[in-house]
Amino acid sequence: MDVNGMSYDIADATGKNASLATLMPDFRARQKDKTPSAVSGKAKVSLVQTIARLEREVPPPTGHVCLVFTDIRNSTQLWDKNPAMSTAIHLHNNLLLQHLLYCGGYMVKTEGDSFMCAFPTTLAAVWWCVTAQIQLLHVPWPQEILDCEEGKEVYDKHGNLLARGLSVRMGIHSGTPACELxxxxxxxxxxxxxxxxxxxxxxxxxxxxIMCSADVVREVNASLFDCGPASKPQTARAIEEIRQLQTVFLPVGEIKLKGLEIPEMASLVYPAALLGRQQLVKSGLNPSTSPSLSTPGSPADSYTNGTAAQVICDQTLSDDACLER
Known part of the structure; x- marks a missing residue:
């Protein structure tokens, strides 16, 4: 069953006509890989089962929601040069969708290899992002991906795995968008x-x-530490998981957003197990062409030693209100 056939069969099986097929448009795969099937049968079956489970996803959230955008680093070069990218993208999609359903998120749409997802609560979005970053390290990536510069394994000085396979960046922001079918x-x-x-x-x-807005940090502070009002009640499971993962928020400071007049007081989010990634950026071992967003002496700099402290800091509050546990 080729990629096109698989997409339409999924849509028919779930009774959604062609609507679900448009959620996972493999346009780049179709353009870059014209073979009948570049995806293993096992990966196809897994992806079919995952997308079929979208029938059990949460209703589309409205009102105050939390949005997440994701994107694969250097995907253009990978599609152009790496023959295993067709298989890798299906493994990537499968994992993100599985955890999206588990964390109670809603798939809005995809564009190429980017996801746009909506969550009814902010902490559910944070939970999905940190969990996905950890699980992406353990995907059975094709060897061609692991052998290339973008997908090679990277460890910290203590032997902890920090990077492996496709590298995904994420952005989180909460608010009240316009909602339309x-x-x-x-x-x-x-x-x-x-x-x-x-x-x-x-x-x-x-x-x-994972980059998040000040609104997200405020929501987390309000829900975990009763530091101000929350927009809505957060799920107990998301709160528990974020605490168990010892999630760390590192203030980046004010950043200018392209095309937007008002800058953002942004923070980076890491599960404690991946906090060493911040040191990779500072040391230049992260193979990205973008400059580091934190500099020596910044608030993030003091938390790049791999410690597992949980720090939730609202940048609008005084230093005394920066909560640590």
């Missing part, structure tokens, strides 16, 4: 300045990083 996909779409800001925040991250 897409007439083509019959799925909820989100529009407006809040969506544009989230996309720009994601574009500010490097591969393997």
């Amino acid at each position: 897409d007439p083509i996909t019959c799925r909820m779409d989100y529009l407006g300045s809040m969506v544009n800001r989230c996309a720009r925040i994601s574009a500010s991250a490097l591969g393997g990083q």
Whole structure:
């Protein structure tokens, strides 16, 4: 069953006509790889099962929501030069969709290898991002991906795995966008300045990083530490998972977002197990062409030693209100 056939069979099996087929458009795969099937049978079956489970996804959130944009680092070069990219993209899609359903997120749409997802609560979005970053390290990537510069294994000085396979950057922002049903996909779409800001925040991250807005940090502070009002109740499971992963928020400071007049007080989000990635950026071992977003002496600099402290800091508060546990 080729890629096109697989897409349409999924749509028919779930009774959604062609709507779900448009969620996973393999346009680049079709353009770069004209072979009947560049994806292993096992990977195809897994992807079919995952997309079919979209029937059990949460209803599209409205009102105050949290959006996440994702993107694969250096994907253009990988599609152009690496023959295993067709297989790798299906493994990537499969993992993100599995965890999206598990964390209670809603798939809005994809564009190439980028995802746009919506969550009814902010902490569910943070939970999905940090969990996905950890699990991406353990995907059975094709050897061609692991052998290339973008996908090679990278360890810290203690032997902890920090990078392996496709590297994904993510951006999180919460707010109240305009919500409209897409007439083509019959799925909820989100529009407006809040969506544009989230996309720009994601574009500010490097591969393997999660960048979030000050609104996200405020929501986390309010929900985990009763530091101000929360926009809505957060799920107990998301709170528990974020605490267990010892999630760390590192203030980056004010960043200018392309095309937007108002800058953003951004923070980087890491599970404690991947905190060493910040040191990779500073040391230049992260193979990205973008400059480091933190400099020696910045607030993030003091947390690049691999410690597992959980730090949730609202940048609008005084230093005394920076909560640490």
